[in-house]
Amino acid sequence: MNLMSVTAPASIPSPPADFSSFSLGPLTIHTYALCILAGIILALWMTSVRWKRRGLPEEAVWDIAIWAIPFGIIGGRLYHVVSSPAAYFGANGDLSLIPQIWRGGLGIWGAVALGAVGAWIGCRRAGIKLSTFADVGVPGLLLAQAVGRWGNWFNQELFGSPTDVPWGLEIDANSPNFPDGTAPGTLFHPTFLYESLWCLAGVALLLALDKRFRLRGGRLFWIYAAYYTLGRLWIEILRIDDAEMITFFGVTQRLNVWTSIGLLIFSVGMFIFLTIRAGKGKEGSLYLPGHEPELAVAEREADNNTETESSDSGTGASSQPTRANLAETKNEDVDSRKPGTPGTAK
16 A cells, blocks of 8 residues: 655745736726725625624614725725835835725724724614624624735735745745845745634634623624734734834834734723623613614513522522512402402402
8 A cells, every 4th residue: 555645835825916916998906905805795794694693673784884894994094004104104105005005005903993983973873882783793804804814915915024834925036025135935924824814713713702602792892802912913023014113111013013912901901891891780782772672672671680580589589479479469459449349359
């Protein structure tokens, strides 16, 4: 019996430069933009499915998304420009590059921050709490990030430091992103792949946690923020592309590294705060005040009654004696009536 040896690939090839865009008549289609668009479509699909399972009005998710998506794209681009200003404001900078997002460059935290503003506007119009939309939407957001990162692969950008691991990424030596002074054929850490896999694992984690614990009130969003920044922290340290460098406590690191550290700490704190708040029964409705459907109000009151009865049974008082007491009180009232009075038991 002959045994065939299987060897790991020596590297991950990058697509030819021509694959970064193609023409359809007078239109030029950029692959980076297609990856972003594919991520948005998948995010909308997952969010709409989860939205429907929550029993929320189906049309509202689209009304909110119409505001959140364009705000998010603008915010992502602005964050990238601020965090990597040399290409736009440096000695050889070109301001006309700022709106050219198909060249790459969308900062996730700018997208989340300004996207949240757009979502807030949409939520106010729909009568839904922003925390509701955030909890429902974050698994889809993470899925969009996983897909969108492949746009960096097509653009041969945002890779990591040189490496000799079997999955090292090939970069065309003629690419404008190839590091100066680096020997042709050098392999680099495929940080786009690391982040994509990290995000996909995060989608599975968020869905599992939400199914198990039914997280509400924004808690699932802050788990997302903590999880993503934890991964982004070590991935960002690997990257070697130009970025704004910031020094804190004598340590100089990329702006995104410090941002990830700060948001990681803040996210964990917010999750703990909201969990304590939820334990005190302050998680509340999925809707803004005055917009909750009658059915949702009835269901929430039923849940509260169930929790109250469970709490009473835990302290030695059950719901049955309570009902018995009510019945006894009713009977006492009936018995106290004079004979012949309408409604008097005979």
